[in-house]
Amino acid sequence: MKNIFVYCEVTEEGHVADVSLELLSKGKKLATTLGLQLEALVIGSDLKDLEKTLYPYGVDVIHYANDKSLFPYSTLPHAAITAGLFKQEQPEIVLFGATSVGRDLAPRVASKLAVGLTADCTSLEIGDHEDAKNKKSYKNLLYQIRPAFGGNIIATIVNPETRPQMATVREGVMKKEIFKDDYKGVLKNIDVKAFTSDIDFVCEIIDRHIEAPKVNIKGAQIIVSGGYGVGSRENFKLLYDLAELLGGEVGATRAAVDGGFIEHERQIGQTGVTVRPKLYIACGISGSVQHRAGMDQSSKIISINIDKDAPLNAIADYVITGSLHEVLPKMVKYYKQHSK
Numbered sequence: 290m291k292n293i294f295v296y297c298e299v300t301e302e303g304h305v306a307d308v309s310l311e312l313l314s315k316g317k318k319l320a321t322t323l324g325l326q327l328e329a330l331v332i333g334s335d336l337k338d339l340e341k342t343l344y345p346y347g348v349d350v351i352h353y354a355n356d357k358s359l360f361p362y363s364t365l366p367h368a369a370i371t372a373g374l375f376k377q378e379q380p381e382i383v384l385f386g387a388t389s390v391g392r393d394l395a396p397r398v399a400s401k402l403a404v405g406l407t408a409d410c411t412s413l414e415i416g417d418h419e420d421a422k423n424k425k426s427y428k429n430l431l432y433q434i435r436p437a438f439g440g441n442i443i444a445t446i447v448n449p450e451t452r453p454q455m456a457t458v459r460e461g462v463m464k465k466e467i468f469k470d471d472y473k474g475v476l477k478n479i480d481v482k483a484f485t486s487d488i489d490f491v492c493e494i495i496d497r498h499i500e501a502p503k504v505n506i507k508g509a510q511i512i513v514s515g516g517y518g519v520g521s522r523e524n525f526k527l528l529y530d531l532a533e534l535l536g537g538e539v540g541a542t543r544a545a546v547d548g549g550f551i552e553h554e555r556q557i558g559q560t561g562v563t564v565r566p567k568l569y570i571a572c573g574i575s576g577s578v579q580h581r582a583g584m585d586q587s588s589k590i591i592s593i594n595i596d597k598d599a600p601l602n603a604i605a606d607y608v609i610t611g612s613l614h615e616v617l618p619k620m621v622k623y624y625k626q627h628s629k
Contacts, residue, residue, distance in 0.1 A: 292326045292350075293319055294380040294453070296371065297343065298390055299333040299360075301499070305342050308386035308460035315413055315463040316384055317347035322415045323429055325381060326350060330374060332367055334360035340476055347468030354479040358490060361497060362390050364397065365489040366481075372401040373484030380453040382431050384413075387457040395457050404451040407433035409559060410458045411582045418447050425449070431456070436559050436578045443578060461507055461563030461583075504538060504554050511537030511568045514557060514584070517544035518573025518594065519613065525550055527617040528572055534621055540564065542580045558583035572613045576601025593617070 295316045297309040313329065320327040326349035331339060336355045343351055354370050371394065375383065383398075385391035387409050399406035412434035418427040430447045431454040437444035448454045506512065513532040515525055525539065532539045540557040541550065557564055558580040569587035574580065576592075576599055584590075585604055592605035593616050602608045609616055 292328050292378070292380050293323070293382040294328045294330055294375070294378070294384070296383070296385045296391070296394070297329045297331045297339075298386055298388060299331060299336070299339070303335070303337075305331075305339055306386060306388070306460075307465065308388060308391075308458070310342070310346060311460065311463040311465045312384045312386060312458060313343065313346035313348060314466040314468070315458075316382075317468050319382060319413065319415060319431070320347075323381065328352065328378070328380070330354070330371065332359050332370055334358075340474075344472050344474050345467045345470050347472055349474045351474060351476050352479055353476065354481055354484075356481045359481070361494055363490075363492060363494060364393055365492065366485050367394055368397040368401065369486075369489045370479065370481065370484045372398045374479065375402060375453060383453040383455045385455070385457045387459040391457050395455060399455050402451075402453070404453060404455055405446075405448040406455045406457070407435060407446045407448075408457050410435045410456045411462055411559070413456060413458070413463075418449055420449065430454070436582055441578065459559075459563055461565060464565075464586075502554070506538045506540055506555055506557070507562050507564055509538035509564070510566050511535045511570075512540045512557075512564060512566045512584075512587075513537055513570045513572065514540035514542070514574060515545050515550070515572045515613075516542040516574030516580075517548055517550075518575070519545060519550060520573070522550045524614075527613060531570070531617055531621055534624055535568075537566075537568070540584075542574055542577075571601055571605070572617065574601050575599050576604070 293316045295312045298306040316327050328350040329343050329348045330352045332354040334357045385395040410433050414432040416432045418430050427449045433446040433456045513528045515528050528539050541555050546553050546556045559582045563583045565586045567588045570591045572593045590605040591607045592601050593609045597610045
């Protein structure tokens with residue numbers, strides 16, 4: 290087994306998706322720890338100059354599958370090429386973004402290769418494992434870490450026997466970091482026909498309709514977020530008022546979304562989006578593990594809650610104990626008074 294692979298998605302505009310760049314950053318750290326190389330797989334049509342984006346993230350080898358039949362994304366040919374390349378190259382670790390494409394592709398590839406797959410990881414580390422039952426020791430396994438049982442525990446999952454070790458990671462979980470601006474690797478072109486057959490192209494995409502995202506909560510530098518403790522859709526207006534004043538966005542927990550207080554596009558957490566704003570104001574949020582996984586990398590966290598023992602208070606920089614009906618109007622009032 291050798292090397293670490295990252296499946297790199299290409300956006301509609303022809304750019305490498307942010308989640309793929311984040312995974313390359315993490316993949317490079319894992320590769321350095323294990324003394325392996327980092328390789329990227331890119332599948333699409335009219336791929337040009339993407340290596341200028343990929344190399345600075347420490348990519349040693351880029352595999353291009355470049356053919357007009359490979360865009361837009363279609364399950365069968367992408368799965369055939371990906372699984373075929375992995376059978377040939379025998380990677381140690383493979384990482385996918387937990388996007389609509391990654392969630393469709395990764396399980397199919399895992400099934401073809403008869404290996405395990407851990408979805409929606411929040412952390413990836415290298416470590417050892419002792420199997421007491423079978424009296425076996427394993428070195429340098431991939432720890433695939435994610436919340437489980439509704440966010441009540443953090444599970445560390447390993448695949449000791451099968452390779453590659455595969456995981457999907459959601460956008461925003463890993464930090465995007467350039468390894469070296471002038472880093473150079475090797476570019477390899479994949480023979481698409483060597484891995485596909487006519488049956489892989491049996492489905493034809495005739496037309497597509499793409500709805501543009503309504504909110505860009507992932508890119509917001511200030512987020513005012515509400516939990517089930519906000520109480521109602523009407524009460525969320527207080528959060529919108531503060532967010533508008535601060536030039537930020539409104540977010541929510543899964544409980545608030547499930548309660549019908551706000552739309553799903555604003556859900557933050559393990560089953561929503563992951564954010565890293567400069568300021569995160571949490572209103573009526575208890576702070577389950579599942580929610581914290583999506584916002585605990587915020588630069589500053591202010592928690593507003595009537596419960597002084599709320600779990601979120603443990604990671605907050607500032608805690609305001611009180612009702613949001615009293616606190617938020619005062620924040621709006623005093624911000625207006627003291628801002629230019």
